[in-house]
Amino acid sequence: MNIRICFAALAALGLAACGNGDAPAESDAAATAAAPKPTLVYTAIPDQDARQLEQRFAIVTDALEESLGIDVKYVPVKSYAAAVTAFVNDKVQLAWFGGFSGVQARLRQPGARAIAQGVEDPNYRSYLIAHHSTGLERADELQDAFKGKTFTFGSKGSTSGRLMPEFFIRQHYGAAPDEVFSRVGFSGDHSRTIQLVQSGAYELGVLGYTTWESESKRGNIDTDKVSVVWQSPGYPDYQWTIRGDVDERFGAGFADKVQAAIIAMDDPELLGRFPRSGFIPASNADFEPIAETARSVGLIEDK
Amino acid sequence: MRASRSRFSLLALLAAGLLLPFADLAIVSSDPGSEFARIAAGFATPALPEWPVLLSALGYTFAFGLLGTLVAAPFGLLMALVWRSRAVRTVAASIRAIHELFWALIFLHVFGLTPLTGLLAIAIPYSGIFGKVFAEILDEQPDDAVRHLPPGTSAVSALLFVRLPQAWPQLRSYFFARTECGMRSSAVLGFVGLPTLGYHLESALSYGAYSDAVVFLMALILLIGAFRLVVPPRSWLVWLLVLPWMIPGEWGVQTTTLVRLITEDLWPSALLTGDWADLWVWFEALMVEALLPGLWQTILLSVLALLATAVLTLLIWPIAIRMVAGRTGQAGGHAAFLVFRATPEYLLAYLFLLLWGPSMLPAIVALMLHNAGIIAFLLARTADRLPRRLDAPRGLRDYLWNSLPRLYGPFLAYLFYRWEIILRESSVVGILGIATLGFYVDSALAELRLDKLLPLLIGTVLLNVAVDIASRRLRHYLQLDGKRGTVSFS
Numbered sequence: 001m002n003i004r005i006c007f008a009a010l011a012a013l014g015l016a017a018c019g020n021g022d023a024p025a026e027s028d029a030a031a032t033a034a035a036p037k038p039t040l041v042y043t044a045i046p047d048q049d050a051r052q053l054e055q056r057f058a059i060v061t062d063a064l065e066e067s068l069g070i071d072v073k074y075v076p077v078k079s080y081a082a083a084v085t086a087f088v089n090d091k092v093q094l095a096w097f098g099g100f101s102g103v104q105a106r107l108r109q110p111g112a113r114a115i116a117q118g119v120e121d122p123n124y125r126s127y128l129i130a131h132h133s134t135g136l137e138r139a140d141e142l143q144d145a146f147k148g149k150t151f152t153f154g155s156k157g158s159t160s161g162r163l164m165p166e167f168f169i170r171q172h173y174g175a176a177p178d179e180v181f182s183r184v185g186f187s188g189d190h191s192r193t194i195q196l197v198q199s200g201a202y203e204l205g206v207l208g209y210t211t212w213e214s215e216s217k218r219g220n221i222d223t224d225k226v227s228v229v230w231q232s233p234g235y236p237d238y239q240w241t242i243r244g245d246v247d248e249r250f251g252a253g254f255a256d257k258v259q260a261a262i263i264a265m266d267d268p269e270l271l272g273r274f275p276r277s278g279f280i281p282a283s284n285a286d287f288e289p290i291a292e293t294a295r296s297v298g299l300i301e302d303k
Numbered sequence: 304m305r306a307s308r309s310r311f312s313l314l315a316l317l318a319a320g321l322l323l324p325f326a327d328l329a330i331v332s333s334d335p336g337s338e339f340a341r342i343a344a345g346f347a348t349p350a351l352p353e354w355p356v357l358l359s360a361l362g363y364t365f366a367f368g369l370l371g372t373l374v375a376a377p378f379g380l381l382m383a384l385v386w387r388s389r390a391v392r393t394v395a396a397s398i399r400a401i402h403e404l405f406w407a408l409i410f411l412h413v414f415g416l417t418p419l420t421g422l423l424a425i426a427i428p429y430s431g432i433f434g435k436v437f438a439e440i441l442d443e444q445p446d447d448a449v450r451h452l453p454p455g456t457s458a459v460s461a462l463l464f465v466r467l468p469q470a471w472p473q474l475r476s477y478f479f480a481r482t483e484c485g486m487r488s489s490a491v492l493g494f495v496g497l498p499t500l501g502y503h504l505e506s507a508l509s510y511g512a513y514s515d516a517v518v519f520l521m522a523l524i525l526l527i528g529a530f531r532l533v534v535p536p537r538s539w540l541v542w543l544l545v546l547p548w549m550i551p552g553e554w555g556v557q558t559t560t561l562v563r564l565i566t567e568d569l570w571p572s573a574l575l576t577g578d579w580a581d582l583w584v585w586f587e588a589l590m591v592e593a594l595l596p597g598l599w600q601t602i603l604l605s606v607l608a609l610l611a612t613a614v615l616t617l618l619i620w621p622i623a624i625r626m627v628a629g630r631t632g633q634a635g636g637h638a639a640f641l642v643f644r645a646t647p648e649y650l651l652a653y654l655f656l657l658l659w660g661p662s663m664l665p666a667i668v669a670l671m672l673h674n675a676g677i678i679a680f681l682l683a684r685t686a687d688r689l690p691r692r693l694d695a696p697r698g699l700r701d702y703l704w705n706s707l708p709r710l711y712g713p714f715l716a717y718l719f720y721r722w723e724i725i726l727r728e729s730s731v732v733g734i735l736g737i738a739t740l741g742f743y744v745d746s747a748l749a750e751l752r753l754d755k756l757l758p759l760l761i762g763t764v765l766l767n768v769a770v771d772i773a774s775r776r777l778r779h780y781l782q783l784d785g786k787r788g789t790v791s792f793s
Contacts, residue, residue, distance in 0.1 A: 049510050050506050078496030082411060082416075085411075088560065089559060091415050133333050157749050183331065185661045195509075199337070200338075201657075301571070301754060
C-alpha cells in the first residue's frame with residue numbers, strides 16, 4: 001500500500017514538475033506589472049542536438065527580455081513542420097526558421113515578415129561529407145564517384161540538409177537523388193547526419209556548414225572517420241520571422257523593435273552558439289530563390 | 304484436415320522464399336560492431352537524469368496511457384453492442400487501421416502539442432480495437448442462458464442482464480491487458496514529440512547518449528510491469544477524473560488549422576480549381592511515387608515479419624513449457640518473453656536501425672522478436688494446461704509429439720490474429736525511414752504537402768481491411784475458427 005501511495009505521489013509530482021516551467025513566468029509577470037503584459041513566445045527549427053539548442057536559446061531569451069522589457073519564452077519542438085505549424089497557429093509569434101521553413105510559414109501566415117538573418121546566411125552553404133571507407137577526396141564539383149553510394153539528407157523539411165542539396169544533385173546528375181544513390185535516408189537533423197556518416201551507417205551525408213563548423217570546434221567530429229568532400233554554391237538560408245499581427249498585440253512598432261533587438265545582439269557567447277558573426281536585417285524577398293527552388297523540386301505545390 | 308494445415312504451412316514458407324529476393328535485407332552499416340560496442344557500454348553505465356525530468360516523463364506516459372484507454376473502452380463497448388451495423392464495423396475498422404503514431408502526427412499538426420493530442424491519438428484507434436475485440440467476446444458467449452429467457456424479453460434486457468454480465472470477466476481481462484498496451488503506445492508517442500518517456504529515449508538514442516537512454520528504457524519496462532500493482536484498477540475511475548486537471552497545458556484548442564486542413568490543405572489545388580487534367584497528373588504522380596511503392600513495401604514487410612515470427616515462435620516456445628524445459632528453464636523463458644513483449648516494436652526497430660542501418664532487416668527482426676515473444680507466451684501457457692497422461696514423455700519429445708501437434712491449430716490462429724497488428728506496425732515503422740506507407744505519410748506531414756495525406760491514409764485503411772478479410776478467410780479455410788483465449792497484446 002505504501003508503494004502505491006509513493007507511486008501516486010511520484011506521478012503527481014512528475015506532472016507538477018512539468019508544469020513548473022510556466023508557473024514562475026506567470027507569477028513574475030503578475031508581480032511586475034499591474035496590467036499583465038503578453039509574453040512573446042518563440043521557437044526554432046530543431047536542426048541539431050536538442051540540448052545544444054536549449055543552451056543557445058536560453059541566452060537568446062535573456063537577451064530579448066532585456067532589450068524588449070517583456071517576458072520571452074522559448075518553446076522547443078520536435079520537427080520542422082511543428083515549428084511552422086506552431087507559428088501559423090499563433091502558439092509562437094517569432095521563430096528562427098531555415099530558408100524553406102520560413103517560406104512555408106510566410107505562405108501560411110500572410111503578413112508574416114522575415115526581419116533578421118545571420119551575417120553568413122545570405123551566402124549559406126551545404127557540406128557533403130563522406131565516411132573514410134569510401135576513399136573520396138575533396139573536390140569542387142559533385143563527383144561521379146558519389147553515384148551508387150548510400151546517402152542521407154537531414155530533415156525532410158531542411159533547406160541546407162535537403163532542399164538545396166537535392167536541387168544541386170538533380171541539376172548536376174540530371175536525376176532524382178534516389179536514382180543517383182543506392183539508398184537515400186533522412187537522418188532528422190544536421191548533428192545526426194554527422195553521427196550517421198561517422199558511424200558508417202551511411203557513406204555520404206549532407207548538412208548545413210555551420211553545424212559542421214561548430215561540432216568540429218567542439219571536438220565532436222572524428223576526422224579520421226568523416227570529412228567534407230564537397231561544398232555547395234551559396235544560397236539564402238536561416239532567418240528570424242515574426243507574425244504579421246504582433247504590432248496589434250504588443251504595441252505599434254513591435255516587430256521593428258524585435259528586429260532592432262536581434263540586430264543589436266553582439267554577445268560573443270550568444271553569437272558563438274549559432275554560430276554567426278552577427279545579425280543583419282532581412283526581408284521576405286531575400287528568400288524568393290528558395291521558394292522557387294522548392295516549387296521546382298515539388299516541395300511546394302503550385303497554388 | 305491436419306494435412307491441409309501442414310500443406311498450407313509449407314506453401315507459406317515457400318511464398319516467403321519467393322518474396323525474399325524482393326526485400327531489402329542488407330546490413331547497410333559498414334561498422335555495426337563499433338556501434339554495438341557503444342550501445343553495450345552505454346547500457347552498462349546508466350546515467351540517472353534529473354529527477355523532475357524522469358518523473359514528468361513517467362507521469363505523462365502514465366497519464367496519456369491510462370486516460371486514452373479509459374476513454375476508448377466505453378466507446379468500444381458501444382460499438383460492439385451494435386456490431387451488426389456495417390457502418391459501425393467500417394468506422395471501427397478504419398479508425399483502428401490508422402496507427403496511433405499517425406493519429407498523433409495528424410493531431411500534432413492540427414492542435415499542436417496539447418493534452419488533447421495525446422489523448423485522442425490513443426483513444427481513437429483504441430476505440431476501434433476495443434469495438435472489434437469486445438464484439439468477438441460477446442459473440443463467443445454460449446447462448447444457453449439467453450434461450451432460457453421467458454418469451455417477450457426485450458433484446459435490451461437480454462443484453463443488459465444476461466449477455467453483458469456473462470461476458471464481463473472476459474471483457475474486463477481484455478481491458479486490463481489493453482491498458483498495458485496503452486502505456487506502451489503512450490511512451491512511443493514521445494518519438495514524434497509528446498513529452499512521454501519516448502521523447503527522452505529518442506533524443507538520447509539519436510545522439511548516442513546510450514547511458515541516458517537505458518534509464519528511460521528501464522523506467523518504461525518498470526512502468527508497464529508495475530503500474531497495475533501500484534495503481535490498483537479500482538482507483539482508475541478517480542484517476543480518470545483527476546488526471547485531466549493534473550496534465551499541464553490547456554485542453555482548449557484552436558480550430559483554425561483544423562478548418563484550414565479540411566477546407567483547403569487536404570485537397571490538391573487542381574481539385575479546388577476543377578482542372579481535371581492536372582488532377583490526373585497529380586494523382587498519377589502520387590500513385591507511382593508514393594502510394595503503390597508504399598503499399599508494396601508494407602505488404603512485403605508484414606508478410607516476411609509474420610513468417611519470421613512463425614519460425615521464431617516454433618523455436619522459442621518450448622523453452623517456456625514446463626514439461627519441456629523444467630521449472631527453471633520455464634522461468635527463464637518467461638522472463639525473456641516478457642522483455643520482448645514489454646519493449647515496443649517501434650523502439651526495437653529504432654535500435655536495430657542504429658546498428659544495421661536503413662533496410663527492411665531491422666524492422667523484420669523487431670517485429671519478429673516482439674510478436675514471437677507474445678505468441679510463445681500464450682502458447683506455452685496453453686501447453687502447460689493441456690491434460691497429459693501420467694507416463695507422458697518429457698523434454699523435446701513432449702514438444703515434438705505432444706504439445707506442438709495438439710496446439711498447431713491455435714498457433715496458426717494466433718498468427719493470423721497478429722497479422723493485422725503486424726501490418727499496422729509495418730506501415731508505421733516507415734516513419735523511421737523504411738519505405739513503407741508510414742514513410743510517405745510522415746513526408747506529407749513533414750513537407751506540409753497535406754494534399755497527399757488523404758489518399759495515403761485511405762490506402763492504409765483499405766490494405767488493413769483486405770488483410771482482415773484474407774486472415775478471416777484463411778482461418779475459416781483451415782478450420783481455425785474455434786474458441787481462442789481472448790488475450791491480445793497490442
